[in-house]
Amino acid sequence: MQAIQNALQKWLFPIAQKLEQQRHLQSVKDGVVAIIPIIIIGSFCMIPVGLGNLFGGGFGAWVNDHILIFNFPTYFTTNIMSLFSAFFIAESLAKRYEMKSPSMLGIMAMLCQVVLCVKVDAENSMIFDITSLGSEGLFVSIIFGLLVVEITRMFVKHNWTIRMPDSVPPMVSESFMSLIPFAVNVILAVAVALLCQTYAGTTFPKIIISLLAPAISSMDSVWAVAIIIFLTQLLWVFGLHGAAITQSVWAPFAITYAAENAAAVAAGATPEHIFTYGFYFGFLQVSGSGMTLLLVIMMCRSKAKSLSSIGKVGIVPSIFGINEPIIFGLPMIMNPYMLVPFVLGPVICAVISYEAMATGLVSLPLGEAPGFLPPGFQAFLLTMDWKAAVLAIFNVVLMGIFYYPFFKAMEADEVRKEREIEAQKEAQNA
Amino acid sequence: MKILVVCNAGMSSSILVKKIAEYAQSIGEDASVQAVSSASASDEAGKWDVCLVAPQIRYMVNDIKAKVGVPTDCVDMRVYAMADGKAAYEQAKALKG
Numbered sequence: 001m002q003a004i005q006n007a008l009q010k011w012l013f014p015i016a017q018k019l020e021q022q023r024h025l026q027s028v029k030d031g032v033v034a035i036i037p038i039i040i041i042g043s044f045c046m047i048p049v050g051l052g053n054l055f056g057g058g059f060g061a062w063v064n065d066h067i068l069i070f071n072f073p074t075y076f077t078t079n080i081m082s083l084f085s086a087f088f089i090a091e092s093l094a095k096r097y098e099m100k101s102p103s104m105l106g107i108m109a110m111l112c113q114v115v116l117c118v119k120v121d122a123e124n125s126m127i128f129d130i131t132s133l134g135s136e137g138l139f140v141s142i143i144f145g146l147l148v149v150e151i152t153r154m155f156v157k158h159n160w161t162i163r164m165p166d167s168v169p170p171m172v173s174e175s176f177m178s179l180i181p182f183a184v185n186v187i188l189a190v191a192v193a194l195l196c197q198t199y200a201g202t203t204f205p206k207i208i209i210s211l212l213a214p215a216i217s218s219m220d221s222v223w224a225v226a227i228i229i230f231l232t233q234l235l236w237v238f239g240l241h242g243a244a245i246t247q248s249v250w251a252p253f254a255i256t257y258a259a260e261n262a263a264a265v266a267a268g269a270t271p272e273h274i275f276t277y278g279f280y281f282g283f284l285q286v287s288g289s290g291m292t293l294l295l296v297i298m299m300c301r302s303k304a305k306s307l308s309s310i311g312k313v314g315i316v317p318s319i320f321g322i323n324e325p326i327i328f329g330l331p332m333i334m335n336p337y338m339l340v341p342f343v344l345g346p347v348i349c350a351v352i353s354y355e356a357m358a359t360g361l362v363s364l365p366l367g368e369a370p371g372f373l374p375p376g377f378q379a380f381l382l383t384m385d386w387k388a389a390v391l392a393i394f395n396v397v398l399m400g401i402f403y404y405p406f407f408k409a410m411e412a413d414e415v416r417k418e419r420e421i422e423a424q425k426e427a428q429n430a
Numbered sequence: 431m432k433i434l435v436v437c438n439a440g441m442s443s444s445i446l447v448k449k450i451a452e453y454a455q456s457i458g459e460d461a462s463v464q465a466v467s468s469a470s471a472s473d474e475a476g477k478w479d480v481c482l483v484a485p486q487i488r489y490m491v492n493d494i495k496a497k498v499g500v501p502t503d504c505v506d507m508r509v510y511a512m513a514d515g516k517a518a519y520e521q522a523k524a525l526k527g
Binding site for chain 2: 013016017020021030033092095096236239240241243244309310313314317322324325326327328329330331333372
């Protein structure tokens with residue numbers, strides 16, 4: 001056991017470190033996660049529609065009559081989300097390279113994003129088709145968000161810039177310095193956009209989406225979710241923030257799904273995707289990684305002092321989805337008793353939750369919803385379906401049942417250890 | 431003393447931050463303590479005396495150290511779990527030297 005632990009730690013730790021130091025991957029993760037609040041605002045617009053469907057009758061009709069008002073912010077949030085992700089991805093990478101003006105590069109990426117995703121009606125130049133700026137444009141924003149920064153960096157590095165005499169104020173000379181790389185970026189974006197529209201007869205985002213279609217559709221499957229949650233939990237066993245590490249791979253997909261669902265709902269259609277950000281956190285991480293709420297309650301009531309004291313520290317944060325006190329205090333880390341329920345339990349919950357949605361028992365996510373709420377709240381806000389809240393709480397209860405026998409074994413061990421220590425103390429005092 | 435505590439989202443570290451501030455106040459020392467997410471650590475360069483990193487992101491310690499440019503170390507798991515303000519404050523003090 002010890003040998004396996006040492007070997008895994010020896011391998012996992014450097015992998016986590018490498019992933020963290022991989023600037024592009026981290027910038028994509030940061031940039032994509034940064035737009036979640038914007039998508040949540042867009043998704044809030046779906047709540048009246050969801051309530052209208054829930055209650056029906058006169059209220060439902062009234063909501064339908066005023067749907068344009070309720071949906072209005074969606075057009076400027078979820079529907080143009082890739083514009084924001086372009087900014088945050090480029091800004092984040094520029095910061096990692098410690099470049100001079102990260103926000104300027106963010107704006108640059110936004111400009112390229114507009115050039116690449118917006119179709120201009122040639123006969124009527126005042127008509128712009130911006131539909132590709134939504135979820136379709138997300139992968140374009142990843143490509144060009146990174147590319148804009150890399151191109152600019154190359155130009156600055158080789159001094160291919162306009163240089164001003166020293167007497168010119170730095171503010172002015174810096175803006176001239178960025179002129180050539182910026183021009184090159186725009187020319188590149190225009191060239192790509194026009195080539196796609198002229199020769200392929202479609203836009204760049206549509207080409208990217210069709211190329212990535214197999215990857216995009218395969219991520220929204222019960223297998224992908226089960227593997228991701230398994231890896232997340234396993235990383236936590238080694239004391240590493242599982243979600244923070246695995247997210248750099250799956251966050252762009254999960255957010256694309258959420259935006260596609262929101263767009264479908266706004267258009268009056270039904271959402272199609274299950275694996276959104278909110279699905280992951282609202283159903284599979286309720287009360288923290290490993291869904292430990294009932295375990296914390298068992299700890300609070302435990303006869304072992306070491307367990308009850310940690311339980312009391314961890315109970316309130318746990319209700320709001322923060323369970324680091326439990327993970328490090330119990331601890332979950334390298335704990336042979338907790339390994340099985342902590343790693344495999346959430347996988348079972350993931351399969352149940354996914355299938356509950358796939359079979360139509362529980363409504364699918366309408367978009368995104370805020371997290372760090374008591375169990376069931378995020379699930380309800382996400383779907384506007386009370387059955388979703390029940391499912392989230394069901395997962396917590398199921399995890400409690402998984403933990404129970406293992407906890408009892410661990411507790412007996414702890415009580416025995418505490419008694420031995422006390423006996424030793426008494427022997428010393430006597 | 432100015433102490434920065436970094437974790438993944440700046441959520442769990444805020445529990446420890448509160449306890450450190452309470453402890454510092456109880457012994458009559460002047461401390462300003464703040465929690466931030468690892469993503470925004472680069473905005474904090476040079477603003478703090480020391481930086482403590484949550485154990486779940488201990489693989490980022492070197493990275494964060496380079497960003498904040500002050501003595502940086504990982505908080506012990508047990509200290510972090512119990513939100514032990516005293517132990518964390520003493521660690522910060524020792525780190526500052």
